Amino acid sequence: MLDEKQNSGLNFHVSVDCVVFGFEFGKLNVLLLERKMLFKGVEFKDLKLPGDLVRKDEDLDTAAARVLKELTGLDNIYLRQFAAIGTPDRLYRMERDMEWLRQIGHPEEVVVTVAYYSLINIDQDKINRFELQEDVKWHPVSQIKELAFDHMEIFNDALKALRDELRFNPIGFELLPSKFTLSQLQKLYEVILGSTLDKRNFRKKVSNMPYVIPINEKEKGVSHKPAQYYIFSKKVYEKTRKSSLDFFV
Amino acid sequence: MLDEKQNSGLNFHVSVDCVVFGFEFGKLNVLLLERKMLFKGVEFKDLKLPGDLVRKDEDLDTAAARVLKELTGLDNIYLRQFAAIGTPDRLYRMERDMEWLRQIGHPEEVVVTVAYYSLINIDQDKINRFELQEDVKWHPVSQIKELAFDHMEIFNDALKALRDELRFNPIGFELLPSKFTLSQLQKLYEVILGSTLDKRNFRKKVSNMPYVIPINEKEKGVSHKPAQYYIFSKKVYEKTRKSSLDFFV
Numbered sequence: 001m002l003d004e005k006q007n008s009g010l011n012f013h014v015s016v017d018c019v020v021f022g023f024e025f026g027k028l029n030v031l032l033l034e035r036k037m038l039f040k041g042v043e044f045k046d047l048k049l050p051g052d053l054v055r056k057d058e059d060l061d062t063a064a065a066r067v068l069k070e071l072t073g074l075d076n077i078y079l080r081q082f083a084a085i086g087t088p089d090r091l092y093r094m095e096r097d098m099e100w101l102r103q104i105g106h107p108e109e110v111v112v113t114v115a116y117y118s119l120i121n122i123d124q125d126k127i128n129r130f131e132l133q134e135d136v137k138w139h140p141v142s143q144i145k146e147l148a149f150d151h152m153e154i155f156n157d158a159l160k161a162l163r164d165e166l167r168f169n170p171i172g173f174e175l176l177p178s179k180f181t182l183s184q185l186q187k188l189y190e191v192i193l194g195s196t197l198d199k200r201n202f203r204k205k206v207s208n209m210p211y212v213i214p215i216n217e218k219e220k221g222v223s224h225k226p227a228q229y230y231i232f233s234k235k236v237y238e239k240t241r242k243s244s245l246d247f248f249v
Numbered sequence: 250m251l252d253e254k255q256n257s258g259l260n261f262h263v264s265v266d267c268v269v270f271g272f273e274f275g276k277l278n279v280l281l282l283e284r285k286m287l288f289k290g291v292e293f294k295d296l297k298l299p300g301d302l303v304r305k306d307e308d309l310d311t312a313a314a315r316v317l318k319e320l321t322g323l324d325n326i327y328l329r330q331f332a333a334i335g336t337p338d339r340l341y342r343m344e345r346d347m348e349w350l351r352q353i354g355h356p357e358e359v360v361v362t363v364a365y366y367s368l369i370n371i372d373q374d375k376i377n378r379f380e381l382q383e384d385v386k387w388h389p390v391s392q393i394k395e396l397a398f399d400h401m402e403i404f405n406d407a408l409k410a411l412r413d414e415l416r417f418n419p420i421g422f423e424l425l426p427s428k429f430t431l432s433q434l435q436k437l438y439e440v441i442l443g444s445t446l447d448k449r450n451f452r453k454k455v456s457n458m459p460y461v462i463p464i465n466e467k468e469k470g471v472s473h474k475p476a477q478y479y480i481f482s483k484k485v486y487e488k489t490r491k492s493s494l495d496f497f498v
Contacts (some may be wrong), residue, residue: 011260011261011262012260012261012262012263012303012361013260013261014261014263014335014361054261054335054361056337056359057337058337059334059335059336059337060333060334060335060361081332081333083330084309084330084333084363085308085309086263086303086308086309086363087308088305088306088307088308110305112261112263112303112309112361112363114333114335114361167417168416168417
């Protein structure tokens with residue numbers, strides 16, 4: 001049965017899909033592409049995840065980085081593969097999806113997709129430097145109810161993978177400006193995890209993290225007491241993190 | 250560029266590869282398939298991961314479960330997807346791999362593989378019930394130095410993924426018999442993590458785990474003081490595990 005000869009006539013299409021998260025003004029956002037088409041004679045619009053078919057000469061990570069570069073103009077974005085999905089009917093469950101595929105000339109075949117999530121720091125400095133493709137926009141995560149194809153499942157799996165990773169790795173800092181206040185940091189975690197954290201406990205935890213470092217600068221132009229700015233040091237984190245077994249040690 | 254039309258002629262092969270771990274007599278083992286061929290006129294043997302091309306009518310998890318069923322006769326094995334790999338030359342780096350592919354009639358095309366790791370409880374009860382395919386054998390993980398294709402990389406990534414998951418999820422119990430001693434449990438963690446754990450600390454941690462439950466039974470026929478048997482209760486684990494943020498709370 002493990003005879004690869006039997007199956008050698010099989011062909012699949014392989015794509016990458018990217019769930020790009022950004023954090024701004026206390027909200028978690030996701031980059032989505034508007035899909036427009038004539039459907040039953042009427043203009044129809046909905047949203048999909050950005051993605052593309054993988055080219056023969058590139059590996060999967062390269063394809064995902066290419067999609068992100070085309071979307072945002074940015075290189076070196078935090079990118080993490082979290083799933084491969086190959087349910088045979090994944091693109092063909094809804095009439096409007098089949099109609100769209102016909103209109104773009106997509107062959108009716110199984111497309112195995114490899115899903116990535118990505119974290120973008122929507123920094124005031126950076127936002128001027130990156131230009132989104134015209135049909136791509138940030139949408140608040142809490143407002144996403146429906147997407148094309150099986151993209152709603154992929155989006156939900158990405159959120160789950162992001163939450164899991166956030167529990168164990170300091171990836172939250174990828175979503176913050178390079179200098180941030182502890183309130184911003186707490187808000188970020190609360191928004192992604194969907195639950196409120198106790199401020200005192202949170203600050204106590206942070207004070208035990210030698211890689212979250214106060215800098216000689218405070219907020220400016222605020223009506224409340226200006227908050228201290230902090231930076232995250234990846235170098236200190238890598239030196240000090242526990243290499244031991246958290247589950248048992 | 251997110252125009253899928255341009256690429257619509259592309260075809261890939263998609264496979265699944267399985268890294269199947271089993272724990273026995275204090276050793277972590279992996280199931281490998283022997284590959285035999287004539288290479289430059291001489292019989293040549295080496296080892297590869299079990300795997301197969303995905304069929305058009307099955308999804309990826311189904312394909313991986315099918316491969317495991319064919320290998321071992323077992324259903325319902327713990328199976329976890331951990332990576333998709335599509336580096337274009339991944340099957341074509343070594344002459345002997347290319348020769349083998351020619352001999353089995355495999356077309357020279359890019360094969361994107363989706364990698365799974367799997368945990369099997371090599372229980373005395375079970376081992377009589379499952380029968381391995383003839384060319385498949387358990388090999389101690391510590392002795393694996395080279396595998397066919399890019400399987401050594403996949404194997405190393407699986408080990409890393411297993412270690413990561415072991416730190417945060419109680420998957421170690423999948424590898425143990427249903428009743429086990431605390432020494433067996435500690436040994437399992439030590440072997441997988443590749444480091445020694447302090448016995449007192451370890452037992453203290455375990456005593457705080459309401460889901461590791463002593464039963465009314467001890468070891469028999471041992472020369473040392475018979476050790477207490479324990480079971481793992483998934484139900485109690487799911488009730489009591491922290492749902493909070495470990496990284497910050």
